[in-house]
Amino acid sequence: MEQYIVKGGNPLVGEVEIGGAKNAALGILAASVMTSEPVTIENLPDVRDTAVLIQAMESIGTKVERIDRHTVRVNASSINSMTIDDGYIKKIRASYYMLGSLLGRFRSAQVALPGGCNIGSRPIDQHLKGFRALGAKVEVSRGMISAETEALVGNHIYMDVVTVGATINVMLAATLAVGKTIIENAAKEPHVVDVANFLNSMGANIKGAGTDVIRIKGVEKLHGTTYSIIPDQIEAGTFMFAAAITKGDVMIRNVIPKHLESISAKLIEIGCEIEEFDDCLRVVAARRLSNTQVKTLPYPGFPTDMQPQIATTLALSEGISIVTESIFENRFKYVGELLRMGANIKVEGNTAIIEGVEGFTGAMISAPDLRAGAALVLAALVADGFTTIDDIKYIERGYEDFPEKMRQLGANIEKVETDRDIQKFKLKVG
């Protein structure tokens, strides 16, 4: 079984390069099948979620040529099916973006119900409501969602909750609808803006992405483009907290500092120094950090995808901290693992009450989901002794070369498969 083994204790020092945003990439890949002309996507992160979506796109006849590790050329001129029921697709959340893109282009789409991280019930009612408002007949049966219509017509849609997924999905379909669509209470995340910019570069007419009202004038068809995906806000944030928790000094390169403001603000509040440059940030933590209160919120609030990383850091900070999760109801599953490493955390409903301890001890732990898995790696980086982390498949869904990048900053971490590998690692690092 593949695991990470970590020997804690080294402060992270040096430079790390952030890749393209996974969540933007998923929307952009799905959108790339909306034209029959070739589309080149650059700065595509090489992670499992993007690989799975590409496989699903190929399963319906899309040609995806890898130019290099981070560039693909998509040619969707010979799509021969509107049904995505690939076994793998159920594993990723963003499979549902193929509903919006295929419905937009072909007025018909059937996609297996999405999977993804088990961090709550994750309903898709707002996606379906949006498609219905555009005139599609939508049905869910036997594990498949199907959406169909003769004519997709623009409409005024009010989202009952702020949702990234439904905002992107409805935007995809509405791009090729007849007439004007207004999405109110839209999500404002950087990846929503990136997908809108990508669609506009293909000839779409979308205004207001990044605000809570998105206005889309439907166009008849989209054309080919070459587009580079924005840097990953959450990968960057994870390395910022890795610098903080290990009392390190890390220059995080290829980021958009504006997207990281809520994260930088919290790090400064608990005692880190942050130096901001045009496209990089330096995070320095010289002493034990202090406590705070934080509540996850839609952008520009503190991201739910950074909640496990900040909670883990606060578990070693001085005093009592309160972390409230307001987006997903099941996002504290990593707390049990941290308790095994010596943390003192009580979870009551959607709130974690954290009493900072002086240190963690190494343990055998499992990643319960993607971001929680990354947070547990951060815990292992500072734990006394060795930690092994199972179920790293979750981490690999969203982080490219995670152990390699950590090692480059001085961490003792390796991906291992056998007991022999573990023994070898232990001998090497002593």
Ligand code: UD1
């Ligand atoms: C996306 C991100 C995920 C991130 C999340 C919140 C991708 C692939 N994933 O997930 O990493 O944690 O945004 O920033 O981009 N909801 C409904 N009905 C719906 C849709 C959502 O009630 O139809 C609720 C959800 O249960 C949740 C909230 O809305 O409480 C936000 O969910 P949403 O923003 O849609 O998350 P995802 O798009 O699934």
